[in-house]
Amino acid sequence: MFWRRASTPTVGDSEQFVEPIHYVERKASSQEWLKENVVPTRAKTVAYAKSLFPIATWIYRYNWTWFAGDLVAGATIGVVVIPQGMAYAKLAQLPPEFGLYSSFIGCALYFLFSTSKDITIGPVAVMSTLMGHIITEVIPRLPEYKDTPWVVAGCMSVVLGCVVTGMGLLRLGFIVDFIPLPAIAAFMTGSALNIAMGQIPALMGNNTTKGYDTRAATYLVFGNFFKYIKHCNINAAVGLSALFLLYAIRWSCGYAGRRWPQRERMFFFINTLRTGFVILLYTLISYLVNRNHRDKPKFSILGTVPRGFQHMMVPTVNSRILSEVVGKIPSAIIVLVIEHISISKSFGRINNYTISPDQELIAIGVTNIFGPFFGAYPATGSFSRTAIKSKAGVRTPLAGVITAAIVVIAIYALPPVFYYISNALLAAVIIHAVGDLIPTPSTVKMFWKVSPFEFVIFWAGVIVSLFSSIDNGIYTTVATSAALLLFRIAKARGKFVGVVKVYDRPVPGLVDPGNADQRGTGARNVFVPLDHSDGVNPSIRPKEPLTGVFIYRLNEGYLYPNAVHFTDCMVTEIKARTRPGVLNPYGSLGNRPWNDPGPRHKTEADVDPTLPVLRAVILDFSGVSHVDVTSLQNLVDVRNQLDRYADSP
Structure with a gap:
């Protein structure tokens, strides 16, 4: 029933309500729901097609101010992504x-489909390492691809791209929300430690020692490092000094930015370009040292890098390759999706805009489908490059085109320079980059304070990644997070509530004396849990309902996983606080159920006769958003059970 406001308020009243209007809610039907939510219409189809290309909503407003910001950010990322890309390819x-x-x-394709201006898609450490494990594992079983492992990488990229694109087209981006932050942090931390430890042998120069498997579990690589430490060579001097210089520049620029805040932006760009500067410096040193020793360089160098797109091809996707990599597809999808979506959401919140997870999945998928035609392997959003791009002042996703142009210039113009890049230097770049993936101690401490269960999940994922593999670490965190979620849903408890009277008291200085609404000190009834579990002042005793009447509040969705637990808790409490309508409903001992331990003789009575008889149960469904068939049937069963208990007709 609704009330219609009077057209002419009475003098002195803020508003007057008269004449109730009766309204009967229209009965909903399944056909109606399907028509509104499933069956496509012309308008919905057009809107869906437009949503696939977000660029159409902003490209016509592009201006020179935006271009200036995109040019700076795109060029900055171009300088960063070139050394990182080459280093991560070695991980793969x-x-x-x-x-x-x-x-x-x-970078070239993402701007067409993206809803995030900050994200940079490209090779990342975790995905590259996972790809490296896949290639190392399957190539012995695919000897025909021993000299062309990029064929396997290309096949994997196309398959992942198709799956992720399908998820985006079906609007399944919400699935990412089921994986909590501690689980993401766990496999990122485990992966970072795995990657860093795997690069230490290359950093120190003993990675070529016979019998030293740098692809083994992290703890084995760590132990074997000390076993083969005597084989370290001059590469260690290059790698360690480069790593020290990278951190020194980073710390110095950070300190200088805080010391001279008016020049903070200048120090930011110096800090951002530190990787490019260090690589140029050490490449120059390498050239001076090795230019007369190209056949036998003094320390390990990258060697010949072909100019241009020498590996453009139609990807090979066949049953032989698929049968070998199919078991790795789930973990690879998790890495592609989780890393990209979590980063894009995070920077969307930082920069006050909203991304579409579904559209981002399409962007990742399309990139990985078409990438292998140019020789690319699986790529996703990069946290470090995204952070740099955001702080560099990017304005639109079109900045990726600037980055792509710089990469093309490098592909065609810089291969002679790449020849002298030290492998130990690239190892230092990788170790320096993955350090940002490890959460700070304060973050891990926060996990413990907020949710000890998720703290355990975090460490379980890290430990499994270190002692087994990144794949198993990913599966561990996802599986345990899903189990915890289901447990919390299944074990949700309702609350018996009572009423307290709440009075509004004006606060001096916060109330307008002329406002009639604020002058009132009327009371209102509020229903709160009887056990004070919601933090209500424990000195306040809520008034319980009438004798034999209970009000039970369900605080979550009432669905099949938790329906029985909700009602079992409710029935148990009701039976503890009431007595049956008939003290001995079975009459004789022979009529009693075998599992009823009640009184053995008729004269015995273990029921307190002073307890009230159950009269009514009121269910508060204000906090319930969904029900299903199983939960509704459970309600019917409980009603019948309580009717028999209360001897109600």
């Missing part, structure tokens, strides 16, 4: 040029 067990191909195609 691929030649360095494949990192450049992946960097190019990710």
